[in-house]
Amino acid sequence: MATEDTYELNIGPQHPSTHGVFRIKVAMNGETIEDLDMIVGYLHRSMEKLSEERTFTQNIPFTDRADYLAAMSNNLGYCLAIEKIADVIPPQRATVLRVIFAELQRIASHAMANGTLVSDAGAWQTPLMYMFREREKILDLFEMTCGARLTTNYMRIGGVAFEPPDEFYAQLNSLLGELPDRVDEYMEMLSENEIFIARTKNVGIITPEDAINASLSGPALRGSGVPWDLRKAEPYCGYEDYDFEIPVGNIGDSYDRFMVRLFEVKESVKIIKQALNILPKGMHKTQIPLALRPEPDQVYFRTEGPRGELGYFVITDGGPAPYRMHIRAPSFINLSLLKKLATGSSLPDAVVTLGSIDIVVGEIDR
Amino acid sequence: MVSLEAYLLVASILFAIGLFIALGKRNLISIVMGIEIMLNAINLVAISFARYGSMFDNQIDALAGHVLVIFILTVAAAEAAIALALCVLVYRHFNTINVSDMTS
Amino acid sequence: MIKKFFSNTLFIKLSIGFATLIFLFAGYFISKLLFDLSVFSEFIFNFFLERFSYNLAYLASSIIGALGIISFVGLVLLIGSWVERRVIARFQIRVGPNRVGPFGLLQPLADAIKLMQKEVLVPDIADKLLFLIPPVAIFLPAILAWGPIPWGPNMSYLDINVGILYVFAVSSLTVPIIFFAGWSSMNHYALLGSMRTVAMMVSYEIPVSLSLLSVALVTGTLNFNEIVMWQSNNSIWLGLFIPFALFTFFFASTAEINRTPNDIAEAESEIVAGYHIEYSGMKAGLFMAVELGNAVLLGALISSLFLNGWFLFGIENLVPPYIIFITKTVFIYLLLIWLRATFPRFRLDQLMNFAWKTLIPASIIHFFVVAIEVSIISNFSEIPYLIVLFTVINISLVVLLAYLWGKIFHVQQYQPEKIQPRFAASIGGLEAMKEVSSID
């Protein structure tokens, strides 16, 4: 890879801005990246193979560990896939609760993504800490409900595991009241900051054609100006009943991806408010057989996770465990464009681009 | 008070070392370094004569040696820039800056 | 009963009041006693001169003065890192170090002990000699540059006529040291960091020198004491008279000492730690200590060159002047911490462009403007308040130019409403996706 004019540099597996154990082998000419190889697999835990040995319910904790920053969304995607293949219909209350938790998780995940992006651009962790403030409150809500902050394991096939306690709603309402102000605060702090604009504007531009050809999804796709959101395109969990907008970027640079995430937080707040209004009374879970044995079939179910299209492809053979399960990890697919984006750019720009694509290594390696 | 002799001694030894480096090294950059050391020795001589000279009537003339050193510094900076640019150019062409390799 | 009294809030208030009174009285007497520290060094000098030779007296007084400066710098390094971490923690809605000692004050000490216990790793392919020298050698310029700083009247260690040039020359010695640190590590990150440092420092030395040149031009001297005296004689702060020089010096110096927003030499998110990536234990700690010391040194330089040193509207007659000087220094240091806690980092090419295409031409033009003003002032010295007039003109010019610069170059280009995301509904919903052509 390295030629006579270049030298080799290993970004990672231990590097502050690869967000985990992810390695990029770069051929550099001075400060310019000439060529790069992405090497994944340092966090591989072979979830997809392991899940063939466990029952459908036992597989839910694995999905927590795939995208460990968006455990709720991953739970949701998996449970919806299994419910579709096993013809389980969750009660209405469970569906609305799922929407609330998935959107809360989206806010938490976007806060983390934007905070680390600003840290990658060189801010000394102050915006990260600010964004952690909201994330902490959301994680508190998770802990109150299901006892865990990060690996929630909350969704079940046919509903959710627990009913949220009474004080949950009060705290959630106060959080929803202050979140739009917080988002405005970040916009004030960063979106008009000269240095931040200089670092992210026109850096790592993804054209809409490239984005679609590389099968990008999530904020990385919408930052390029392509209005594609599975919550609108293929609604699940009754998303068609909620009134919300899809923010899309202008030219597809890192700044646009950052701003799309900030705007999506506001939209998620709107969704949660509506969901709280229509939250019906009733059961939070249906009774399903202890060992669920769906008919031999295959299903691909996709949901809109915080990082994009999160798909679960499950094949069953009539047994209590999936015959084969595959996770379409949005980070992994979004990452595939990094080589094109970073080649020819400088090292700091590549770092910002990587941060704006927002990868989670647990999901890439599974 | 050290006498002028001591300074001249130090300067001449320094000059000799610079001469040895400039003549006896293979590397072009080393040769430039040797020349810089020689210029340093000359500066030392000029300044020590300016300090110990007794033929001056007024203050201005006593500092003529300092002015000489300033000009030497200027020339040294210019010379270093040009010489090192030439080194880089020679390296690009011959892929070496070894003097004895270039003659063959 | 007694126990109840001691837990009474009234008792606590009373004792706090007494303590404050005692503290004020003690502070008054101590400040009277320690008003001019140069008395002590003179006493030592005379003591040795009477009993021993001149040489010994000279040596003793110079060593004592150097020890004074070194102990101050050591104190700064000990408290400074605590201050920095604590203040940045406040910015980041955290508490900061609060476990070791009262308010966590002993945290730097604990850190130092921890760093000393750590193993010093030397890479196998490193140039061992050059690898081991820089962490120690980098202290030399950092300490030496404190020499001509005027702490108060009669209180500068090196009262030399080339003070500004001396500080400038000595601080330029850090460049090769940092380069050798990076090169000898035989690590690509370290090499990148050291080459970045060298390129940055060489570029930003020019604006620094030009701003210092305009200071020398206005005051007509290179001596720190005389610069401070000039400001108090003309009752104007140089930072107000030539605000652009202050800005240039401040910005370029942050680039020279690797502080945010210009800390690209050790950008931790890009090249991890830059030139000191391979250093471990106390050797890395030394590099960080020098960085902190340099930040405080920058504060001292700015407060003596631009903020009138130890003078503060007559307060210098009441409290010891060096206290005022240190207060100003700490103020600048806090400003640096504020910058560090707030801003992201520039990119290397952006900084280089700014230095060569904006800062250096602007500094040269500014230098000419200052030269014209100074010649006018010296030729019409009978007119009063000419300096004040030019101060007003200079400040308004700088503000106007900054406003115009922002107006022309950036705000137009990046108007917030133009670069904000749109909503999908406004561009036709999901149907708009079909307009994206040429899908293979």
Place this chain on the structure above:
Amino acid sequence: MIEVNIYNAAFLLFSMITLLSAIGVAVINSLMRSLFLLIISFIGVASLFVLLSADFIAIAQLLIYAGSISILLLFAVMLTPEVSINNQNSKYFLFAALTGILFTYIMFLFISIFDINQLTGLSLDKLNFSNTIDKIGTLLLGKYIIAFELASILLLFALIGAISIVRSNESDFNIVATKIKGKK
């Protein structure tokens, strides 16, 4: 016999630093290490200038030699990688050493026959000036103004020349090279 005082001790120390590090530059085989020693030698010479009460020149030496020319050398070394790291002697080094020793010997002879009594430096003490900067400035912009202007032009040309030499592409170089060969 030389008197023991601060001045003499400082002279001994600084001249030892200068000479030993210069010898190190000549002896050590690693170019980077010899560059490091060269910087120390420059600093030693600057310290000797301080002893000779030339404060401005000492600072200028520090700025230009230790701060700038060393950086230029560093850049040159970094732009000519790998092959340039060694600092070995050429086959002429015996000849060079002989030349150096001969030169030193001749200088010894000169110094020994020099009538040193005229040059005591005491008369300069009588001139009694504390500040060399303004005097040097007066000289540079008065008596030596033409030389000063010429020096500035020389610097400018050197700057432009260095840039144009390094930036020139291979074909330009070939022209220059053929001209040089033709002269041979």
